[in-house]
Amino acid sequence: xxxxxxxxxxxxxxxxxxxxxxxxxxxxxxxxxxxxxxxxxxxxxxxxxxxxxxxxxxxxxxxxxxxxxxxxxxxxxxxxxxxxxxxxxxxxxxxxxxxxxxxxxxxxxxxxxxxxxxxxxxxxxxxxxxxxxxxxxxxxxxxxxxxxxxxxxxxxxxxxxxxxxxxxxxxxxxxxxxxxxxxxxxxxxxxxxxxxxxxxxxxxxxxxxxxxxxxxxxxxxxxxxxxxxxxxxxxxxxxxxxxxxxxxxxxxxxxxxxxxxxxxxxxxxxxxxxxxxxxxxxxxxxxxxxxxxxxxxxxxxxxxxxxxxxxxxxxxxxxxxxxxxxxxxxxxxxxxxxxxxxxxxxxxxxxxxxxxxxxxxxxxxxxxxxxxxxxxxxxxxxxxxxxxxxxxxxxxxxxxxxxxxxxxxxxxxxxxxxxxxxxxxxxxxxxxxxxxxxxxxxxxxxxxxxxxxxxxxxxxxxxxxxxxxxxxxxxxxxxxxxxxxxxxxxxxxxxxxxxxxxxxxxxxxxxxxxxxxxxxxxxxxxxxxxxxxxxxxxxxxxxxxxxxxxxxxxxxxxxxxx
Numbered sequence: 001x002x003x004x005x006x007x008x009x010x011x012x013x014x015x016x017x018x019x020x021x022x023x024x025x026x027x028x029x030x031x032x033x034x035x036x037x038x039x040x041x042x043x044x045x046x047x048x049x050x051x052x053x054x055x056x057x058x059x060x061x062x063x064x065x066x067x068x069x070x071x072x073x074x075x076x077x078x079x080x081x082x083x084x085x086x087x088x089x090x091x092x093x094x095x096x097x098x099x100x101x102x103x104x105x106x107x108x109x110x111x112x113x114x115x116x117x118x119x120x121x122x123x124x125x126x127x128x129x130x131x132x133x134x135x136x137x138x139x140x141x142x143x144x145x146x147x148x149x150x151x152x153x154x155x156x157x158x159x160x161x162x163x164x165x166x167x168x169x170x171x172x173x174x175x176x177x178x179x180x181x182x183x184x185x186x187x188x189x190x191x192x193x194x195x196x197x198x199x200x201x202x203x204x205x206x207x208x209x210x211x212x213x214x215x216x217x218x219x220x221x222x223x224x225x226x227x228x229x230x231x232x233x234x235x236x237x238x239x240x241x242x243x244x245x246x247x248x249x250x251x252x253x254x255x256x257x258x259x260x261x262x263x264x265x266x267x268x269x270x271x272x273x274x275x276x277x278x279x280x281x282x283x284x285x286x287x288x289x290x291x292x293x294x295x296x297x298x299x300x301x302x303x304x305x306x307x308x309x310x311x312x313x314x315x316x317x318x319x320x321x322x323x324x325x326x327x328x329x330x331x332x333x334x335x336x337x338x339x340x341x342x343x344x345x346x347x348x349x350x351x352x353x354x355x356x357x358x359x360x361x362x363x364x365x366x367x368x369x370x371x372x373x374x375x376x377x378x379x380x381x382x383x384x385x386x387x388x389x390x391x392x393x394x395x396x397x398x399x400x401x402x403x404x405x406x407x408x409x410x411x412x413x414x415x416x417x418x419x420x421x422x423x424x425x426x427x428x429x430x431x432x433x434x435x436x437x438x439x440x441x442x443x444x445x446x447x448x449x450x451x452x453x454x455x456x457x458x459x460x461x462x463x464x465x466x467x468x469x470x471x472x473x474x475x476x477x478x479x480x481x482x483x484x485x486x487x488x489x490x491x492x493x494x495x496x497x498x499x500x501x502x503x504x505x506x507x508x509x510x511x512x513x514x515x516x517x518x519x520x521x522x523x524x525x526x527x528x529x530x531x532x533x534x535x536x537x538x539x540x541x542x543x544x545x546x547x548x549x550x551x552x553x554x555x556x557x558x559x560x561x562x
Contacts, residue, residue: 007264041467044468050463051364059268077359096488100492106198107203110190154185176239179208187249200495262495274461280450292348292350358441389414402451411433437461474494
């Protein structure tokens with residue numbers, strides 16, 4: 001490598017300026033506030049939809065999902081009807097750390113989603129989300145796991161959410177305490193790697209902001225009625241304790257860097273509250289586009305009725321808290337963990353008469369049951385696809401909220417409007433956004449209506465608007481705006497490396513000083529070989545059935561699967 005410039009990404013999964021800006025202004029987050037003063041900063045727009053798998057993968061490849069092929073935590077049903085969980089090997093584009101390595105650099109990668117099994121690097125990788133647990137081969141080199149254990153004990157790849165009943169206050173506190181422990185273990189491992197290993201590129205992702213907002217978003221945003229609820233007032237100090245600790249960790253990491261380093265603090269998406277669920281498959285059933293088998297569907301309906309009955313205050317008042325908790329835990333544990341193309345729909349939907357289905361929350365869109373080589377039993381012929389897409393779009397835009405009678409759908413996209421590349425044909429055919437994702441499409445069958453109100457639940461989900469702060473060598477302060485695919489070329493440029501010419505993102509040039517831009521002309525590399533060349537470290541195999549079940553349970557309890 002022709003210079004010694006280094007770069008670090010500090011990923012704050014789910015961070016949003018809506019939450020953090022007021023806390024920086026009030027003095028609650030002094031380190032981020034100080035960085036903001038010196039940084040090029042602003043909104044970092046996520047992918048559409050703004051979900052973890054496509055967003056972080058677009059960030060680390062510089063290309064759109066139509067090229068890298070990651071749309072969900074599971075493989076597209078149009079590619080593999082068995083629909084296994086995605087892994088490193090499903091990413092069809094070269095990751096940032098490999099581009100750095102190919103130009104003589106050395107990378108340390110910690111806790112980035114969709115990095116299991118870990119890649120073989122001239123550096124180190126500690127896998128992130130989708131890692132089964134500490135006993136799995138989640139590091140590269142493999143022996144790094146033992147070194148990390150010697151430093152921080154049992155490093156926690158992910159907090160096992162199914163253990164907690166966060167409807168109750170006691171388990172909520174226990175969850176937050178354990179989340180804090182996982183954060184401390186993470187920073188101990190990061191500190192060790194930063195100090196003991198040589199590196200030119202470092203990337204770490206902290207997931208605590210995402211986790212607490214998924215479960216408790218309405219306790220954090222003052223404009224929501226639940227913000228003033230008694231339980232919110234009791235839990236908020238615990239939530240703030242974690243957020244403040246994350247702020248001090250950012251300050252610690254930056255304080256340990258060299259004067260010539262460049263820092264990128266960013267999130268994969270923003271966050272907001274969830275006001276309701278759009279029961280997309282129930283709606284398709286009403287539209288005559290999806291068919292079900294009667295008996296399993298009635299069982300789903302009865303289960304849903306019992307669940308709704310249990311949510312009523314007068315029923316809960318008759319049942320002791322410990323029994324309520326046991327029932328909720330039983331419900332979580334008995335939800336289908338199948339990862340078939342249609343998740344828990346596999347035995348309910350009559351596929352031979354179904355034309356359209358909604359597969360999973362991360363996709364926020366509809367798949368057409370198209371007849372292809374991968375799906376020879378599909379019910380819709382290729383020549384009928386366009387007419388069906390038009391029908392779906394028109395009916396979605398006509399859809400009214402059952403109470404307010406306002407239009408529910410903001411916008412509808414055909415996949416070709418969002419994605420391009422060899423993997424586009426595996427995306428949902430039609431995608432949509434409802435009330436800025438405050439109404440969230442889900443695959444749930446058994447509801448009596450296409451809409452379920454969640455205003456009484458503290459839950460939240462992603463928004464498009466994440467955050468970006470760039471600071472350090474060559475950066476000029478000021479407001480900027482960028483997208484996920486812009487991160488990779490900008491990182492490479494900041495390090496003085498060649499930028500591949502096949503990227504979809506741009507260099508965020510307005511974040512650099514005029515002098516830096518003058519002294520550092522952009523160097524574009526002509527790449528004709530698009531092979532991603534991902535090689536897992538020896539000993540890091542694909543997920544087995546037990547590991548798959550563990551990860552699916554976590555995803556369900558974050559609201560991604562049902």
